[in-house]
Amino acid sequence: PYGYTLWENIQAALDRRFKETGHVNAYFPLLIPMSFLQKEAEHVAGFGxxxxxxxxxxxxxxxxxxxxxKSQGAVRRTYMPMPFxxxxxxxxxxxxxxxxxRVWFDVGEADADRLTIEAETASPFDAVTAILVRTxxxxxxxxxxxxxxxxxxxEELPQWVLRLWASGNEWNTQAEIERQAALHEKHEIPVGSIVVEAWSDESMFTVWRDxxxxxxxxxxxxxxxxxxxxxxGAWPDPKAMVDALHDANIHLxxxxxxLMKMRPHPQGQAKRDAEVAMRExxxxRTQHPDGSLRPYRNRGWWFPLSLMPDLSDEKAAHWWTEKRRYLVEQMGVDxxxxxxxxxxxxxxxxxLDGRTxxxxxxxxxxxxxxxxxxLMRRCGKAPVTFSRAGFTGSQAHGTFWAGDENSTWDAFRWSMWAGLNAAASGIVYWGWDIAGFSGPVxxxxxxxxxxxxxxFVPIMQYHSEFNHHRTPSRDRTPWNIAELSDDASVIDEVREIVALRERLLPYIAEQAKKAVDTSRPLMRPLFFDHADDQAVWSAPPEWTLGDDVLVAPVLAPGDSWDVYVPRGDWRDAWTGELVEGGQTVTTHTPRHRVPVYVRASAWDRLGPLFPSTT
Structure with missing residues (x-):
């Protein structure tokens, strides 16, 4: 780091001297010799x-x-990269x-002795710096x-975001939302939030269907x-539905x-909104060969040819979000x-500001x-958003989930790695679709x-994709899984898990605030507290939830799982047994329990929250 700071100063001085002679300094991809890294470190983590x-x-x-x-771990692509x-x-x-x-990183793959960073630039010939690498x-x-x-x-978010979230793409009527909320109550599995995807007419995403x-x-x-x-209609009284959910301590x-859908050709309000967006x-936009600027038409397979508002422009963002104000201000959407x-x-x-x-x-x-x-702030509410795409700067904006995945053990493992890298990059409120949302249940x-x-993950959320209402249902609710697997104990086990989460809420909220205040991640990779311990890099995904709870999820079938317990004094959360850190232990846990260890110094406070197996 010190050497690179010196290089930046030398570079700036040389640039000035080159330009005084009328010449231009050339820039090339930044190459950092891996031999330098090896003197100081052996591991590189993060990148979003x-x-x-x-x-x-x-x-x-x-x-x-x-x-x-899907398959982000197999193809190594992500919705939320960061060049950090x-x-x-x-x-x-x-x-x-x-x-x-766009930036490319070769972290010792092509040449074990070199870290190579290449970045797109469009620097003018007189730029002092083509690209800036901060250390x-x-x-x-x-x-x-x-x-x-x-x-x-x-930004610290309210405690309710740390409770269970429930969602399903086929929950597309008021009756179905009310039915699922009632089933949560019947089975004594408290839910803090319901996410409704198929609520709108899907022309503008501002108006309830019907x-x-x-x-x-x-x-x-x-x-x-x-x-x-x-x-x-599908939603005979959505305001009454929202009020009833709030009375049951459920947020929506x-x-x-x-996007603004243009296929089929928009009618009614959607047509008028598209006309206003183009006129104002x-x-x-996109630049065409003749030099003219025309509205960008979405090139993705999802909602193809749609128009896209420029939400980085204050005026456009205000116009777009004010059309949703009544949902928050009058209906109580959270x-x-x-x-x-x-x-x-x-x-x-x-x-709109000229950037490409x-x-x-x-x-x-x-x-x-x-x-x-x-918009949420203007309406006097916490700025709760739930995104899958992001980049540098996303840390300041709401909650995140890991994108769409199949219900497989591979996807489970990939998602845990994703959460740890996101946390290492500054994302506090992160989760994934529990056990995947796509394909067979x-x-x-x-x-x-x-x-x-x-x-033991910041955002606890289950979700399922649309399956055209075919039977059997592919909902990821505990009762549907219990029915399809012919295993009624699923409901009892999920009830115990969610009850534990409810008891842990004050601790998790406290640690979330600490993460916001101190930059120590809530879902904390072990290297944050044990940077000099080589064993933390060879372990499967593990983390501490805040300061005092070590978590090692079982990521394969069976009840046996090896856990690396880092240095320190710990207690098995389920038995209270003292465990000395700095060793790998073989654990055996029933499927509704995760190998968890509580820091010995916090046992008197946290130990009573865990149901004992003794």
Whole structure:
């Protein structure tokens, strides 16, 4: 780090001297000899949400927001990259390539003696610096804190986000939402939030399906009193539904996509909104061969040819989000699932401030979550958003989940790695679709094992994809899994897991606040507290939930699992048995329990929260 600071100063001085002679200094990809890294460290971790491993040495990767539908760990793509990493060992340091453009990293794959960083640039010939690589020295916490000082710090969210979230893509009527909430109550499995994806007409994502209203020619926001809800419709009284959920201490989030559908050709309010967006200049554009700028049409397979508002523009973001104000201010909606932030594709895009897609596409999901968070603040509510896409700067905006995955043991393991890399990059409120959301439902063992792990992950959420209402249902509810697996004990086991989570809430909320205040991750990779312990890198995914709870999920069938217990004095959470750290122990746990150890100094406080097996 010291050497690189000296190089930056030398570079600046030489640039000035070159230009005084009328010459231009050439820039090349930044090459850092791995021999230097080896003197100080052996491990490189971070790079945003990465699914295949924690230590990225010996691999190559890039930082571009990518729509990878499932199998992220196999193909090594991610919705939430960041050009930031920790270099762990020795005195310790880290680096951030301070650009929103695409960056490539070869972390000793092509040449074991070299870390290579290559970045897209568009620097003018007289630029002093083509690309800026910032370095930070110290412990992993110090490195992360210095990075967050520039990237943006996370914000503490209300405790309810730490309770169980429930969701299913086929929960697309008021009756079904009320039925699922009642089933949670019947089975004594408390739920803190319900996320409704299929609620809107899916033309504008602002109006409840089947609602009747008079179109606004000016594309302005509608109010609750503008709508009539049919008693025979999908949502006969959504305001009463929200109120009833609140009375049951359940919060509601609604799904969003930052697009304006143009297929089929929009009608009614959607047509008027598209006309206003084009006329007022609220849209991201593309530059055509004749030099003209025309509205960008989504190039993805999902909602193809849709228009996209530029939510990085204050005026456009305000117009877009104010159309949703009535949902928050009058109906009481508590947040938004800000899905689909990865739809800005192509370097030829032109944003309203003149930036190209090469500069701004990675930042699009950051602006998207910020715009919705700002709406929540304007309405006097916490800025709760739930995103899968992100980049540098996302740390300051809401909660996240790991994207779509199949219900497999591989996906379970990949998701745990993703959570650890996201946490190492400054994401506090992170979760995944418990046991996967796609494909055939998980068997009882995978489902309960994943649920047990989720009790020790910041965001605890189950979800299932749309299956055209075919039978049998593919809902990931405990009662559906119990029925399909012919195993009624699933419900009892999930009830115990969620009850434990409820008891842990004060501790988790306290540790979340500490993570926000100190930059020590809530879902903390072991290297943060044990940077000089080589054994933490060879263990399967493990973490401490805050300061005092060590978690080692079982990521394969069976009840036997080897756990590395780092240095310190610990107690087995389930038996109270003292365990000396610095060793690998073989554990045997029933499927609804995770190998968990409580720091001995915190046992009197936390031990009573865990049901004893003795």
């Amino acid at each position: 949400e990465r699914f295949d491993r924690l230590d990225h040495r010996g691999t190559s990767l890039d930082s571009v927001v990518f729509e990878q539908y 990493a920790h270099v762990v060992g020795g005195s310790g340091w880290g680096f951030h390539v301070d650009t929103s453009r 930070f020295e110290g412990s992993p916490t110090a490195v992360l804190d210095a990075f967050l000082e520039r990237a943006g710090r996370p 609602a009747q209203y008079t179109f606004r020619e000016d594309g302005g926001p509608l109010r609750l009193e503008d709508f009539t809800f049919s008693p025979d 989030l609604l799904w969003q996509i930052p 200049g609220y849209l991201i 947040g938004f699932k800000t899905d689909g932030g990865e739809h800005a594709w192509g370097s030829d895009l032109v944003y 897609g090469a500069e701004a596409n990675n930042l699009n999901p950051v602006a998207y979550a910020k715009a919705y968070g700002d 998980p068997d009882a063992e995978l489902y309960v094992r994943a649920f047990a792990a989720s009790a």
